Amino acid sequence: MLTITEKNMERFNELLSAYYTTNDMSEIKLFLYEHAISGIDFEPEKRRESERSR
Numbered sequence: 001m002l003t004i005t006e007k008n009m010e011r012f013n014e015l016l017s018a019y020y021t022t023n024d025m026s027e028i029k030l031f032l033y034e035h036a037i038s039g040i041d042f043e044p045e046k047r048r049e050s051e052r053s054r
Contacts (some may be wrong), residue, residue: 002036032050 004012008031024026 001038002032003038004036008035 012035013027014033015031019025019028
């Protein structure tokens with residue numbers, strides 16, 4: 001589940017606007033992983049390694 005809290009809304013909107021402008025999702029993706037995803041624990045290094053092996 002994604003939840004953007006009120007305290008993070010302004011930054012989220014800035015990142016979303018930047019994504020729409022540049023089509024670069026790296027910053028908003030990191031923001032979402034760090035601040036908006038709840039109920040799932042990610043292990044970024046292992047996930048990245050499995051993506052590389054595909």
